[in-house]
Amino acid sequence: DTAVSQTPKYLVTQMGNDKSIKCEQNLGHDTMYWYKQDSKKFLKIMFSYNNKELIINETVPNRFSPKSPDKAHLNLHINSLELGDSAVYFCASSPGLAGTYEQYFGPGTRLTVT
């Protein structure tokens, strides 16, 4: 009955590889997000989708490509991984776009690029 789930929980890979992280929410929410948390715990938004439409696209390298096949899923694909991509990536969801809504976070995916 997990509200927001992510797979995998840990991902260790080499530079230059391509990898994907999957996110699913069973809350019936319309809006989903990807955040990156660096080693200093600083949290920054990367992307946001509302009803499968891209709403927020921060200054993220185009090696990162989100995909939302339906409202309940938001995946993140990363091409040509670099050392600096090592971080914890969090998926989140909220009932809608309005700023009044709180967000529900997944457990995170710890990506280590060697």
Place this chain on the structure above:
Amino acid sequence: AQSVAQPEDQVNVAEGNPLTVKCTYSVSGNPYLFWYVQYPNRGLQFLLKYITGDNLVKGSYGFEAEFNKSQTSFHLKKPSALVSDSALYFCAVIAGGFKTIFGAGTRLFVKA
């Protein structure tokens, strides 16, 4: 530009004592303010929010926060700290758009 400041990297408090974790913000327009908590190796959990109305908002686990418009602050408080409150706390703001801006986080350490 919107910003959120959490001036303390770490707050130390003894169990049973009151705690305060500070947050100030800078936005244009009316802010929506949030507090989240992160336990080790976990995602963020929502604690409370201020949207409008009463300046004192109550949230989960006995936490509360006071919105102060003149001081542009939204400090998190709890009357009596527990060891289990030890975690990383994030203040966040949304104003004039959809993007959430998070503060850098404050680590709370409650000593038994």
